[in-house]
């Protein structure tokens with residue numbers, strides 16, 4: 033199939049705020065392109081893009097969906113259109129990143145009834161960060177009351193600059209779309225259309241000295257010159273075409289397709305780098321290089337890898353190299369994704385997105401390339417998780433399935449992590465938000481038949497001492513035959529920062545024979561697993577064994593181990609023990625108007641603001657917050673900022689828990705019983 037030259041491939045990603053109409057636009061495009069025999073809709077669950085059960089029940093996009101179809105344009109040429117509907121919801125940012133990385137142009141959707149929103153900016157920015165070279169804007173929602181294309185256009189220009197130029201307007205009846213190049217622009221739009229045409233001519237002329245000269249001397253350019261100029265202008269970001277689309281009636285879709293074919297970037301215009309920053313030359317005739325942007329685990333076909341072909345041509349029934357593993361992968365069948373459906377293909381080239389079933393050991397972010405070329409594409413990186421929950425199985429049967437299910441679900445979502453915490457004995461699921469984790473729970477059921485529940489994860493508290501104290505224990509047992517004897521005196525103090533030498537033998541005159549020291553050390557290590565406040569591990573203490581006694585016959589390693597352990601417990605209680613908790617550095621990004629609410633909330637969270645900076649029209653608060661206060665912060669921040677705030681966090685250090693908080697932690701500790709353990 034697919035003998036369309038790379039210069040005629042248009043690969044774009046549809047981005048924007050949640051609920052702005054991206055999926056409705058995708059359905060309208062898919063219908064026009066003949067990928068569906070009716071216009072799919074999310075309302076009835078018939079969308080070609082939101083077809084997963086989770087998407088149908090929640091009525092939001094969760095997974096990106098890609099489509100390909102050839103399209104014969106008005107200029108007589110046939111183009112290969114390759115597009116991806118990306119979710120706008122913050123929890124599924126990973127899908128957006130991968131979709132942007134796989135595309136060359138970002139088609140940004142703006143709902144006229146809401147204007148430019150946080151998700152609009154996020155989508156725009158993500159596409160740029162992932163290397164998409166061009167942007168275009170579609171205004172939706174114009175059939176709704178109290179909406180205006182002109183007002184929305186002004187908001188778009190305010191947010192993204194004068195490079196945003198209308199290439200079409202909304203007709204007076206709000207049903208049709210009028211191109212600025214149309215022969216019969218209605219009188220009320222004549223002035224605006226003329227201004228737009230003039231701006232478009234200038235932008236086209238600016239791309240080339242010869243065109244500039246002609247434009248100055250003759251005041252105009254030919255249609256072909258305009259098209260060539262604009263195609264260059266979009267790919268360097270100086271021109272962002274804006275047009276209205278009435279997705280529900282299909283109005284504006286032909287005009288949009290025209291804009292896509294004429295002005296959107298082709299795969300050779302996107303800069304493709306390898307991991308060292310060297311450019312990868314993009315051409316059908318070059319050796320094959322492809323980036324695995326997404327994997328899906330399907331219960332029928334098994335694993336499916338979605339590969340963006342960066343350069344070259346890939347044929348079915350061949351072998352490729354996986355640069356990460358160094359191993360080879362057999363490419364059997366290849367499929368062109370068309371939403372829920374797929375079409376078989378035996379050859380794909382630069383710019384295509386291809387689904388390859390059953391690769392043995394290939395993961396998201398891997399590069400596949402022609403054998404012997406060992407190219408590694410620039411890394412595909414995903415944000416760190418910010419929302420943590422403990423996950424536990426409902427029944428023993430679920431417990432048996434949970435591990436496998438977790439592996440399957442996390443394998444296909446690089447923003448979902450699972451961690452078995454040896455200290456708290458919990459399995460912790462980490463993701464980008466509460467909806468993300470909630471979806472994961474349902475996927476565990478659907479994909480792995482494991483019923484699980486989420487709960488607030490335990491915090492890995494620690495204990496240490498603030499003072500210096502002595503501890504003593506004489507372990508002596510006389511019962512019939514050989515007895516047990518060992519006596520230890522030790523001093524406990526805080527281990528200075530940076531030092532590691534925590535066990536010191538300060539005994540003199542052989543009060544304890546050297547060979548019993550390792551046993552005492554073992555006893556201390558055991559005792560330190562559970563501190564005396566709430567049974568959490570003890571860290572950063574130094575123990576100096578300075579005296580003791582032994583018995584020629586009855587002393588043994590076990591006796592000294594027990595004596596060491598008990599001396600430690602006695603000493604620790606006296607050495608002003610304190611509880612330590614993990615402190616996270618949290619970076620909160622939100623609009624200026626939310627600062628008061630965020631700061632007020634931070635004071636309830638024992639937060640400490642380190643600094644506030646302005647960044648791209650938003651405020652960035654750097655703060656330190658105890659991890660214990662952050663369990664529900666994704667949802668809380670979303671609520672106090674009306675969805676406009678986001679945050680990221682990383683572990684900073686352990687710090688002392690304030691006295692007022694300690695009793696609650698002690699009461700809730702799962703380790704309390706160690707106190708009495710023999």
Ligand SMILES: Nc1nc2c(ncn2[C@@H]2O[C@H](COP(=O)(O)OP(=O)(O)O)[C@@H](O)[C@H]2O)c(=O)[nH]1
Nearest residue numbers: 049050051052053054055056074172173174279
């Ligand atoms: N009136 C009107 N509704 C729209 C339009 N575009 C989308 N919708 C509706 O808005 C809701 C959200 O649309 P959807 O495409 O799922 O948004 P997405 O989250 O950006 O993918 C759905 O109920 C759509 O039917 C539009 O142009 N006009």
Ligand SMILES: [Mg+2]
Nearest residue numbers: 054055092093
């Ligand atoms: Mg959607």
